Amino acid sequence: MDLDLLSQTLAEIGQPAYRAGQVWRWLAAGAGWQEMTNLPSSLRGELAERLPLSSLTLREEAHARDGTVKALLHTADGRPLEAVMMRYRDGRRSICLSSQSGCPLTCSFCATGTMRFARNLTASEILDQALHFTRRLRRAEEEDSLRRPRGRAPARVAPGTDAAATLTNAVFMGMGEPMMNLDAVLAACERLPDLGIGHRSITISTVGWIPGIERLASQAMPVRLAISLHAAEEDLRSELMPVNDRYPLDQVIEACAAFYAARKRRIFVEYVMLAGVNDRYEQALALARLLGAVRGTAGSTIFKVNLIPYNPTATSAGFAGSNRDSIEAFRSVLADRGIPVTVRLTRGRDIAAACGQLAAAAG
Ligand code: SF4
DSSP: OOHHHHHHHHHHTTOOTHHHHHHHHHHHTTOOGGGOTTSOHHHHHHHHHHSOSOSEEEEEEEEOTTSOEEEEEEETTOOEEEEEEEEOTTSOEEEEOOSEESOTTOOTTOTGGGSOOOEEOOHHHHHHHHHHHHHHHHHHHHHHHHHSOTTOOOOOOOTTOOTTOOOOEEEEOSSSOGGGGHHHHHHHHHHGGGGTOOGGGEEEEESOOHHHHHHHHTOSSOOEEEEEOOOSSHHHHHHHOGGGGTSOHHHHHHHHHHHHHHHOOOEEEEEEEBTTTTOSHHHHHHHHHHHHTOBOGGGOBSEEEEEEEOOOOTTOTTOOBOOHHHHHHHHHHHHHTTOOEEEOOOOOGGGTOSTTHHHHHHO
16 A cells, blocks of 8 residues: 555545554555445545555465465566565464565675666555565455354464464565665564564665664664675675675674664574585685674674575576585584574475565566
8 A cells, every 4th residue: 555645545535634544554454445444435435446455466476385475566667576475383474575676786696686676665565565465364364264163263373374373574585675775664664563563573684785784773673684694705795796895794794793782683694505605614614703703792692694595596697505414514613613503494495485586587
């Protein structure tokens, strides 16, 4: 929903300003126009005629065996973007949001980086990605309650189903660099708690766009920061991520230290595992040295590393993912040197769930 257009339309038809808040609360609960029962039915009809429920149109949806759903959406001016919902056994429903259509930063291993950059998304277009999945969860819950015999409580939620579930987490790791569109990203984050996603459950991921990291450090909103690092050596990082020439690794690490000093929140480090490129023993040692040199409260490390098994794409420019043994060896080098490290669960591998894969394939 274009929320500015909603307010403007309500004003044009002589409705009080509080109606915008009423409509938003229904939208945030995943409702359609006809379910907004505290609005007069004539108003519901008029709004339905004048305003699309979403600023985005669904073009394609892919469903993985593990319950991951990926949506290819288009803005009103035809710009493609993607959003993904991942389901976890512990009940979490995490969404991966895009902040731009395409991306100007051309990281060599990334499908989005091969697409033409279109534009920044608006706050409403970012929120509409989340609302797409909120509506899907509400519909699933309604279908479940219709199937259930009267009076019987909902069964324990099984993995891969949506009964009695809401969104719980959001990560800005979809298409685009969120720090290049930070006003819209923060405006969207302001409203995500209305959908069930608390600020502490939101992670903004950046390639190391230093002005954005500095600005985020000064915000009151307690969102988390993640850095896409992918190499601990300047030259290799510049090869993989040309943005490193503008914001070199040592300065990015300094900005992270300042962020930690201001916010006292551990920073996630994303490291995609590319076979023969950044997965060697000495590269793990270099990463451990780089991250271990920065210490926070009580001498503990301020970073937590996520090793990401690479999801190859049709546009992978010759990159292949590291095998399981290499990832485990890399992990243990970091763990042995006191760097907290996990290997990310691969989600949606059978539906090209990595950033930009669906849009790059479609376009
Ligand atoms: S990895 Fe992120 S910043 Fe780099 S090209 Fe892809 S979307 Fe852009």
